[in-house]
Amino acid sequence: MPVLEIKDLVKSFGDKQVLKGLSLTVPEKSIFGFIGQNGTGKTTTMKTVLGLLRADSGEITVAGEKVVYGNTPTNRHIGYLPDVPEFYPFMTAGEYLAFCGEISGMDRGEIRSRSEELLEAVGLAGEKHRIKGYSRGMRQRLGIAQALLGRPRLLICDEPTSALDPVGRKEILDILVRVREETTVLFSTHILSDVERICTDVAFLREGVISLGGSLSEIRRSYRSDIYILEPEGSEAAAALKAAFPMLTDTGSGSFTFRDTELSPFEVMSFAAERKLPLIKLERSEPTLEDLFMEVVGQ
Amino acid sequence: MRQLNAFIKKEFTEQLRSRRLYILGAVFLFFGIMSPAAAKLMPKIIELVAEQDQSFKIEAVKEVSALDSFDQFFKNVSTSLIVFVIMQAGIFTREYSSGTLLLSLTRGMERRKVIAAKAFTLTAVWTACYLVCFGTTYAYTAYFWDMSVVNDLWTAVLLWWIYGLWYIAMIVFFSTFLNSATAVIVCTGAIFLAGDLLAMIPKAERFIPTYLSGSSGLLRARDFDYTPALVITLVSIVLLLSASVPMFNKKQL
Ligand SMILES: Nc1ncnc2c1ncn2[C@@H]1O[C@H](COP(=O)(O)OP(=O)(O)OP(=O)(O)O)[C@@H](O)[C@H]1O
Numbered sequence: 001m002p003v004l005e006i007k008d009l010v011k012s013f014g015d016k017q018v019l020k021g022l023s024l025t026v027p028e029k030s031i032f033g034f035i036g037q038n039g040t041g042k043t044t045t046m047k048t049v050l051g052l053l054r055a056d057s058g059e060i061t062v063a064g065e066k067v068v069y070g071n072t073p074t075n076r077h078i079g080y081l082p083d084v085p086e087f088y089p090f091m092t093a094g095e096y097l098a099f100c101g102e103i104s105g106m107d108r109g110e111i112r113s114r115s116e117e118l119l120e121a122v123g124l125a126g127e128k129h130r131i132k133g134y135s136r137g138m139r140q141r142l143g144i145a146q147a148l149l150g151r152p153r154l155l156i157c158d159e160p161t162s163a164l165d166p167v168g169r170k171e172i173l174d175i176l177v178r179v180r181e182e183t184t185v186l187f188s189t190h191i192l193s194d195v196e197r198i199c200t201d202v203a204f205l206r207e208g209v210i211s212l213g214g215s216l217s218e219i220r221r222s223y224r225s226d227i228y229i230l231e232p233e234g235s236e237a238a239a240a241l242k243a244a245f246p247m248l249t250d251t252g253s254g255s256f257t258f259r260d261t262e263l264s265p266f267e268v269m270s271f272a273a274e275r276k277l278p279l280i281k282l283e284r285s286e287p288t289l290e291d292l293f294m295e296v297v298g299q
Numbered sequence: 300m301r302q303l304n305a306f307i308k309k310e311f312t313e314q315l316r317s318r319r320l321y322i323l324g325a326v327f328l329f330f331g332i333m334s335p336a337a338a339k340l341m342p343k344i345i346e347l348v349a350e351q352d353q354s355f356k357i358e359a360v361k362e363v364s365a366l367d368s369f370d371q372f373f374k375n376v377s378t379s380l381i382v383f384v385i386m387q388a389g390i391f392t393r394e395y396s397s398g399t400l401l402l403s404l405t406r407g408m409e410r411r412k413v414i415a416a417k418a419f420t421l422t423a424v425w426t427a428c429y430l431v432c433f434g435t436t437y438a439y440t441a442y443f444w445d446m447s448v449v450n451d452l453w454t455a456v457l458l459w460w461i462y463g464l465w466y467i468a469m470i471v472f473f474s475t476f477l478n479s480a481t482a483v484i485v486c487t488g489a490i491f492l493a494g495d496l497l498a499m500i501p502k503a504e505r506f507i508p509t510y511l512s513g514s515s516g517l518l519r520a521r522d523f524d525y526t527p528a529l530v531i532t533l534v535s536i537v538l539l540l541s542a543s544v545p546m547f548n549k550k551q552l
């Protein structure tokens with residue numbers, strides 16, 4: 001059973017339809033990258049999953065249970081890190097986790113041991129200062145700790161890395177990878193390299209629907225219009241190749257690129273072998289998520 | 300019950316660590332001291348002015364009594380109440396704009412318990428501050444003057460305390476649908492002004508909660524029938540608080 005399933009979700013603000021029948025399935029124990037540009041409706045989707053916004057239509061289930069608007073019982077399965085996490089500034093991290101544990105009805109001893117464990121895991125153990133003075137990275141890390149407190153089956157993080165520098169981003173991504181063993185992670189972002197680094201599954205949100213989604217390796221396979229890099233030796237060979245294959249794109253540094261949808265690499269190899277054209281390399285480069293994304297967007 | 304306790308504890312921690320409680324305590328203490336002090340010093344001040352300025356003619360410097368001290372108290376406590384309302388009006392709205400409440404709610408915090416915890420905290424802080432203010436005035440007054448001239452002090456004090464609760468109920472109610480402390484203050488102030496305007500109609504005056512703020516009339520055993528205003532105030536407190544729950548449940552955060 002998938003941890004989260006969204007079917008035909010529609011949501012408008014006034015006469016502006018933000019989600020136009022979004023469907024999405026988050027499999028158990030995945031790290032799910034929810035990708036979309038600013039203002040496409042990532043936060044809206046997440047808030048609807050949490051029962052904080054009322055959907056116009058569509059159905060959402062968390063661990064098989066239906067989400068209802070308002071105080072939805074499905075939230076007991078979910079840990080949530082909002083896009084701009086703000087915690088009571090007058091508390092310390094430990095006090096805040098204790099408060100969270102109390103209101104979610106956790107056992108006292110469990111609160112203590114779990115808080116210590118999580119503060120350790122996010123690198124805030126022994127932090128005696130009040131949250132007021134925390135940096136953004138510290139706040140994000142505390143945010144992840146509070147979200148994981150009740151051992152949720154699903155961790156929802158809204159752009160956990162957007163406001164951070166590369167070091168801070170890496171810290172957060174590392175934490176997300178580590179928690180994967182015990183929970184499923186759904187996180188939104190517009191930073192594709194973050195997704196490539198850690199995700200097993202992705203969904204691109206575009207114009208209110210998922211324009212591309214599924215497991216990352218499958219997507220890579222099905223969108224295999226790999227890019228090849230061809231580097232001939234000497235300008236003669238280069239000129240001969242360019243004359244024979246006008247679809248080669250000159251990179252300006254003595255090499256060409258081409259897509260295997262336009263030109264077969266075998267054809268290039270046999271052409272070069274026949275004419276005895278010297279080649280330095282012919283290399284396949286994995287398409288980056290960005291290439292895939294551009295391809296989807298370009299359609 | 301644990302949810303409620305944890306939230307109340309959090310509210311008190313906030314009152315303490317944001318220094319709101321100390322500032323209010325200092326303000327109420329200051330006015331508690333000022334009331335008897337002003338009563339004590341008033342004749343001296345008048346004398347001084349009269350000495351310097353011959354045209355300033357006093358008919359007869361009246362004897363100062365405990366009544367003057369308490370008159371000052373009831374005047375000053377309304378200023379203190381204004382400070383209280385201004386400082387506490389953001390108790391809900393602060394949490395809306397920062398999003399802190401949202402996180403608690405997604406954890407299953409019940410909204411009606413949020414209301415209960417905040418209303419309780421406001422009541423406790425108001426009561427404590429009011430006691431500090433009155434206690435100080437009372438101690439000085441009892442020390443300096445003869446208290447036997449004071450009629451029915453305790454009812455007057457109690458009525459004014461209830462009058463303060465009415466403002467707390469308004470803060471809570473307005474906060475369930477407004478998003479800024481300023482808006483809460485403006486609406487509370489507007490209700491006060493509306494009450495004052497209505498009170499200009501002689502027949503209506505006795506029925507309006509603001510009538511309770513004149514409870515010091517009891518000290519002089521004046522004809523002060525506070526029952527209608529008291530009943531209406533209590534009823535409106537109950538109505539405001541119970542209307543707050545469905546209003547707050549509807550609020551989108
Ligand atoms: N409460 C609201 N009232 C009106 N419009 C809203 C509201 N919330 C969101 N929107 C609109 O819905 C659209 C989607 O917003 P949303 O915050 O979900 O986007 P997002 O994908 O999270 O963007 P970002 O990357 O900037 O966080 C935006 O165009 C926004 O203007």
Ligand SMILES: [Mg+2]
Nearest residue numbers: 042043083158
């Ligand atoms: Mg967003």
